[in-house]
Amino acid sequence: MTKTVYSLQQQLITRTGLLMLIVFLILSAGVWDYARRAADLSYNRLLNSASLSIIERISVQDSQIDLDLPYAALSMLELAPDDKVYYEVIDHRGQHLTGYTKTPSPTNYHPNSEPIFYTATYKGEAVSWVIQSKRLIAPTANGWVVIKLGQTKNARHELSDEIFFSSLATLSGILLLTLLMVWLGVRRALQPLSIISENLKSRSPNDRRPLKTPAIREVTPLIDAINNYQQQLLNNLQTMKVFIADASHQIRSSLGGIQGQLDVTLQASDIDDIRSRLVNIRQQHKKLTRLTNQLLAHALVTHRSDSMEPQSIAVNPLVEELLTEIVRDHAHTQIDFSYTAEADNIRIPGDKVSLKEALKNLLENAVRYGPENNQIDIILRPGDANMLEIIIDDSGPGIPAHQRRQAVQRFSRLSADASGSGLGLAIVETVIQAHQGSLKLDRSPSGGLRVVIRIPGARL
Amino acid sequence: MRILLIEDNEALADATQEYFRQIGHPLDWTVSVEMAERTLSWDDFDMLILDINLPGRSGYQLLQSLRQKGKTIPVLILTARAEIDDRVSALDLGADDYLVKPVDFRELAARCRALLRRERGAASNTMVCGNLVFDMARQEITVNDQPIELRLRELQLLELFLKNLDRVLTKEDIANKLYTFDEANTPNAIEQTLTRLRKKLSDSSLHIKTIRGLGYLGHIDD
Numbered sequence: 001m002t003k004t005v006y007s008l009q010q011q012l013i014t015r016t017g018l019l020m021l022i023v024f025l026i027l028s029a030g031v032w033d034y035a036r037r038a039a040d041l042s043y044n045r046l047l048n049s050a051s052l053s054i055i056e057r058i059s060v061q062d063s064q065i066d067l068d069l070p071y072a073a074l075s076m077l078e079l080a081p082d083d084k085v086y087y088e089v090i091d092h093r094g095q096h097l098t099g100y101t102k103t104p105s106p107t108n109y110h111p112n113s114e115p116i117f118y119t120a121t122y123k124g125e126a127v128s129w130v131i132q133s134k135r136l137i138a139p140t141a142n143g144w145v146v147i148k149l150g151q152t153k154n155a156r157h158e159l160s161d162e163i164f165f166s167s168l169a170t171l172s173g174i175l176l177l178t179l180l181m182v183w184l185g186v187r188r189a190l191q192p193l194s195i196i197s198e199n200l201k202s203r204s205p206n207d208r209r210p211l212k213t214p215a216i217r218e219v220t221p222l223i224d225a226i227n228n229y230q231q232q233l234l235n236n237l238q239t240m241k242v243f244i245a246d247a248s249h250q251i252r253s254s255l256g257g258i259q260g261q262l263d264v265t266l267q268a269s270d271i272d273d274i275r276s277r278l279v280n281i282r283q284q285h286k287k288l289t290r291l292t293n294q295l296l297a298h299a300l301v302t303h304r305s306d307s308m309e310p311q312s313i314a315v316n317p318l319v320e321e322l323l324t325e326i327v328r329d330h331a332h333t334q335i336d337f338s339y340t341a342e343a344d345n346i347r348i349p350g351d352k353v354s355l356k357e358a359l360k361n362l363l364e365n366a367v368r369y370g371p372e373n374n375q376i377d378i379i380l381r382p383g384d385a386n387m388l389e390i391i392i393d394d395s396g397p398g399i400p401a402h403q404r405r406q407a408v409q410r411f412s413r414l415s416a417d418a419s420g421s422g423l424g425l426a427i428v429e430t431v432i433q434a435h436q437g438s439l440k441l442d443r444s445p446s447g448g449l450r451v452v453i454r455i456p457g458a459r460l
Numbered sequence: 461m462r463i464l465l466i467e468d469n470e471a472l473a474d475a476t477q478e479y480f481r482q483i484g485h486p487l488d489w490t491v492s493v494e495m496a497e498r499t500l501s502w503d504d505f506d507m508l509i510l511d512i513n514l515p516g517r518s519g520y521q522l523l524q525s526l527r528q529k530g531k532t533i534p535v536l537i538l539t540a541r542a543e544i545d546d547r548v549s550a551l552d553l554g555a556d557d558y559l560v561k562p563v564d565f566r567e568l569a570a571r572c573r574a575l576l577r578r579e580r581g582a583a584s585n586t587m588v589c590g591n592l593v594f595d596m597a598r599q600e601i602t603v604n605d606q607p608i609e610l611r612l613r614e615l616q617l618l619e620l621f622l623k624n625l626d627r628v629l630t631k632e633d634i635a636n637k638l639y640t641f642d643e644a645n646t647p648n649a650i651e652q653t654l655t656r657l658r659k660k661l662s663d664s665s666l667h668i669k670t671i672r673g674l675g676y677l678g679h680i681d682d
Contacts, residue, residue: 331667331679338672
């Protein structure tokens, strides 16, 4: 387990919960507003009908404004038993007529038959008011009579609270239910994961069967990926096993040879004998060194072919650089090298390190198995169908047609006395295969070996 | 000429020391970067042979700190790592050459000589290339202490090769360096000069290889 382990389930639920909470808060604000408006509307209607019935009873008699206060109207307001009711009537001259005095008016009120609702503080309490006017048309009293009717807000608050809390209860119920569904859903969705991990846990390392796929479309790619990965590992393991067996054989034989020679040398007393045996041991040791280097090179190219992303390689400078190194290392010999590039700027996708190792092996083979006055030719030729041909010719003994297949195989040497490791062409083959190319052995114009490598030039 | 070997494998170091003593270039030996730094602080060396995998700090770190301090002392890297990529990073960090273990002592000695030659050639007027000695100030050549008579073109060509050892020179490179623009310089002329030069220096340590299709490469085999 890594240190930053987190639970997907917990995270999903926490995030959904948080989202729900936000939704809940927004909805609550909405419900609160709605409840207040609903309560206001209901009670304003009551207030208005009371004010209407009061206003109807205003009449003019004997040049006097007469108000017969209808108690029925006020009793309508008794539906809110805890609230106080205030009223005031003002006559057409603007004089207080009856009721409480100095009740508040809305600012800039123009007498109007339409009722206007407002809230204002009266006697230290928030009071909902309605104001309404009636136009008197009489010779003695001509003008607007204004009535203000107010009621404290306890009942309104009760109503709005009731609406608010009951809505809130429903809302919470729905949200909790949703959260529960999400929780169940997440658990259900993540269940295949635990099934897979149980499967994997209970598997023995030697189990080569692929994992069983549960019939869930979303999970199949994961299972396929795991199975692919397992198959790849198994293949590698198999290759590795065979390789280790071969390599152990080679190394042990070499070491055995050297040890035997050392033992015999220790027994010898003649200085010339010892010297010649030491020369022998050095020879053996050189072979072992080469074998080790080739084993490591083989491991390297195998590993790289499995794991490297192809990059665009400029082939001409690669071959020129390699040729320079080889010529430098064999400058003291009679070997003659030539280079023919039939095109400049040849590029292929691949791994530069591996390709260089492969070509180096081919050139070293050409040197190793050729005569003293060897003629080694390298030809770069853009072939047909976007294939690049790399041809390496030597003037050595060549390989007879019937042995060419065997030559490419690992640890197969065609003659017993050859000093090769038996890995050179296997390395080349591995690299060329990784580049989707082909390797062909043929007869060179001078009768030696011709190696033809064909590698696709374009990205596949 | 003093060489410092930094190598923690005692058997290898011992053998290397013995080999270099036998060929007449005794070398000093330390086993770690820390010790090497101490040794370098009180002594002057002409080059370093540096192992990469060392106890404590790695050879790369020493190389890096040397180059950061602006020291241009030639460094030849020895490593047991087969990864060819190492070469890139070693050369990037300022190593002058690179050998993978196990190394052939003759090869190691030859590479050391090549590095020292390069270093010396820049500093003095005499290049010693195996049995060939080129006195640049007097424009005189000896092979095995025998003076060799060279024509001007041959001398110029030789100097060009000695200054570009182990590198490929194309015909164009040579033509550009040896001939002025309006001089007739058929590729044939270069070929003839080269043939004469090779003949006159046939007993020397200098090999000039022709790589048909690519160019020429000079190498000292000493």
